[in-house]
Amino acid sequence: MDAAEVVVIGGGVMGTSIAFHLAEAGVRRVVLVERDELGSGSTCKAAGGIRAQFSDEVNIRLGARSLEAFARFGTRPGQEIDLRRVGYLFLLSRAADVEAFERSVALQNGLGVPSRMLTVAEARRLSPLIEPDGLLAAAFSPDDGHCTPESVVLGYATGARRHGAEIRTRCAVLGIDANGGRITAVRTSHGRIETSTVVCAAGAWSAAIGAMAGVDLPVQPLRRQIVFTEPMPDLPRPVPMTIDFTTSFYFHGEGAGLMLGMSDPDERPGFALGYSDAWLPRLTEAIGLRAPRLLDVGLTGGWAGLYEVTPDHNALIGEDREVSRFLYATGFSGHGFLQGPAVGEVIRDLYLGREPFADVAPLHAARLAGDRLRPETNRV
Numbered sequence: 001m002d003a004a005e006v007v008v009i010g011g012g013v014m015g016t017s018i019a020f021h022l023a024e025a026g027v028r029r030v031v032l033v034e035r036d037e038l039g040s041g042s043t044c045k046a047a048g049g050i051r052a053q054f055s056d057e058v059n060i061r062l063g064a065r066s067l068e069a070f071a072r073f074g075t076r077p078g079q080e081i082d083l084r085r086v087g088y089l090f091l092l093s094r095a096a097d098v099e100a101f102e103r104s105v106a107l108q109n110g111l112g113v114p115s116r117m118l119t120v121a122e123a124r125r126l127s128p129l130i131e132p133d134g135l136l137a138a139a140f141s142p143d144d145g146h147c148t149p150e151s152v153v154l155g156y157a158t159g160a161r162r163h164g165a166e167i168r169t170r171c172a173v174l175g176i177d178a179n180g181g182r183i184t185a186v187r188t189s190h191g192r193i194e195t196s197t198v199v200c201a202a203g204a205w206s207a208a209i210g211a212m213a214g215v216d217l218p219v220q221p222l223r224r225q226i227v228f229t230e231p232m233p234d235l236p237r238p239v240p241m242t243i244d245f246t247t248s249f250y251f252h253g254e255g256a257g258l259m260l261g262m263s264d265p266d267e268r269p270g271f272a273l274g275y276s277d278a279w280l281p282r283l284t285e286a287i288g289l290r291a292p293r294l295l296d297v298g299l300t301g302g303w304a305g306l307y308e309v310t311p312d313h314n315a316l317i318g319e320d321r322e323v324s325r326f327l328y329a330t331g332f333s334g335h336g337f338l339q340g341p342a343v344g345e346v347i348r349d350l351y352l353g354r355e356p357f358a359d360v361a362p363l364h365a366a367r368l369a370g371d372r373l374r375p376e377t378n379r380v
């Protein structure tokens, strides 16, 4: 008989972090099931941005805790992740955004995050590529930055295996058996695994996993794209993660050049994953406004990935109230990579019945059935 104490579904940053934290805590027979390769979902498509600058207190706590974990990643779980603490610089050109960021910075400071408001001149000194026209102010936190998603997945997967977890790739979950609100097994393309506990960490595909257990996880896939520039030998370094908050155009250093990204308001929910150039005119317009020097730099290609979006752009973290021991960590709406370390810790504690370091009760999926939406407004 194939049996597990916990089956974790999904081999992205969430699933591997959860498997690592459970196995490290001594949970026996943790089995992670990934239908493709580790990191092949959204995680290895991410821009790698990590930050604690959010508007929601829970996100600030999860971001700050993850930043600490990323800083110690070389020793626990033990992996080089090319961490760059270059800071996140939000450029603000609307008075309402300046007020909202001032409130967020005060909240962040109260939680120990060293963010601060900057003048436009200070922002330009930090990120000299920017054109200041129309800017009113900026917000910056030096602790934020970026690191490499595939290394983080590798580190957690290796650490999970070291502590006895089993990772099965090319193994798709096809169904979840439950009886009277209790899980009995997970059915996969490689057979049935007897278990009483499932953790859904299936990213943009989580609604389908939830439906297998009769659990509503309202997560929608939304395509997002990034592109890379040619090498820029004269680029002043370090380059902070620079975000033009009004247009959502952002860039950060990547190799010898830059990575560029932006949301596309024409994008509609769906699993389409092909890269398309249709967004480039809008991106070019945003570059022309905020970083016109980049118009002279060639692009070397890019890729598309999926955001896993909830109605209030905040994560779903918790345990279902009807189906016992169906836990979920999904719907990160564009900031799941950076929350991976902290959420792995939280799910470990929810499973073990310990109090997590942060109260994630407001992120329970049940909020979406009522009127307790919890919007995160500092979105990229």
Ligand SMILES: Cc1cc2nc3c(=O)[nH]c(=O)nc-3n(C[C@H](O)[C@H](O)[C@H](O)COP(=O)(O)OP(=O)(O)OC[C@H]3O[C@@H](n4cnc5c(N)ncnc54)[C@H](O)[C@@H]3O)c2cc1C
Binding pocket: 009, 010, 011, 012, 013, 014, 015, 033, 034, 035, 036, 037, 038, 039, 040, 041, 042, 043, 044, 045, 046, 047, 048, 049, 050, 171, 172, 173, 174, 201, 202, 203, 204, 205, 209, 223, 224, 225, 226, 304, 305, 306, 307, 308, 329, 330, 332, 333, 334, 335, 336, 337, 338, 339
């Ligand atoms: C272009 C882009 C840029 C981004 N930039 C950032 C950023 O800078 N910072 C940040 O924090 N976030 C960023 N994100 C968001 C981030 O990538 C995600 O929030 C995060 O990777 C989610 O991780 P996950 O482990 O939950 O999901 P995933 O990495 O998608 O993992 C889910 C896994 O579940 C597997 N799966 C699905 N169904 C099944 C099944 N039936 N059986 C078995 N396995 C299954 C999938 O194959 C997949 O590998 C970005 C996303 C994109 C697309």
